[in-house]
Amino acid sequence: MAPASASTAQVRDRDTAVQRLPEAYAEGQIPHEELDDRLHQVLTGKTHSELVSALASLPEKNAGTTSTIAAAGGRIRRRGAWRVPRILKVASAFGRVHLDLSRAVIENPVVDIELQLGTGRAKITVPRDAIVDVEDLHTGWKDTLYKTRRRSRPGGPRIRISGTMGFGRLKIRHARR
Known part of the structure; x- marks a missing residue:
């Protein structure tokens, strides 16, 4: 227990x-x-x-798991206890995106999130000990808001965010607990 x-x-x-x-x-x-x-x-x-x-030395379970969430308009939201796939593709022409990974089940040491957003804001909340990489994200209008944690414990999942954002801003924050 x-x-x-x-x-x-x-x-x-x-x-x-x-x-x-x-x-x-x-x-x-x-x-x-x-x-x-x-x-x-x-x-x-x-x-x-x-x-x-x-x-660590075990083969990844369902290593090739890819999921796509798409909407022409409106809101895309995932929060609570949801299973995060190895690769998550999120596409939205208009609207907001909010992905909360703070209480999600993350079984892979690396998670790739590919954003294809036209307009609208995106917010991603990552686990407290996550390492975030946004180098492959291309923004058209506003820069990404993300401050690297000063004190992060090793061993958390690596979240790699890539893709393209037109008009809008991506805000990334670490969960507080």
């Missing part, structure tokens, strides 16, 4: 890791002794990086 101080996201990540390791053992990807060691690491780990390192 997780410590009482663990957040809901930490408990969810731990549960995902506890489910993934026996699957890897059943598929012959790790021996029994290694299963025991990795489960112990997951159950006693205090940080997200300890969970990631327990799963």
Whole structure:
């Protein structure tokens, strides 16, 4: 059982890791002794990086998962406990986009988000320990608003944001908890 101080996201990540390791053992990807060691690491780990390192050498589950969210107009919104695919494509001609990954289930160490936005604002909230890369994002009118965290713990997911934004602004922020 997780410590009482663990957040809901930490408990969810731990549960995902506890489910993934026996699957890897059943598929012959790790021996029994290694299963025991990795489960112990997951159950006693205090940080997200300890969970990631327990799963690091395993092949990615559904590594090629790509999802597309598209709308001609209106609002695109994802928040709460939703499963983030390895590659997420978001397309909108007019309207707002809000992706909240702070409580989302992120199973991949790297997530690529490709934005194809005409007009309208976009806001992405990333996990507290995430590393964000926006080098491949091209903006037509306004610059991206993002300040790198001063103190970030290693081991968080890497969020790579690419694509094109016409008129509008992308605002990226780290979750507070």
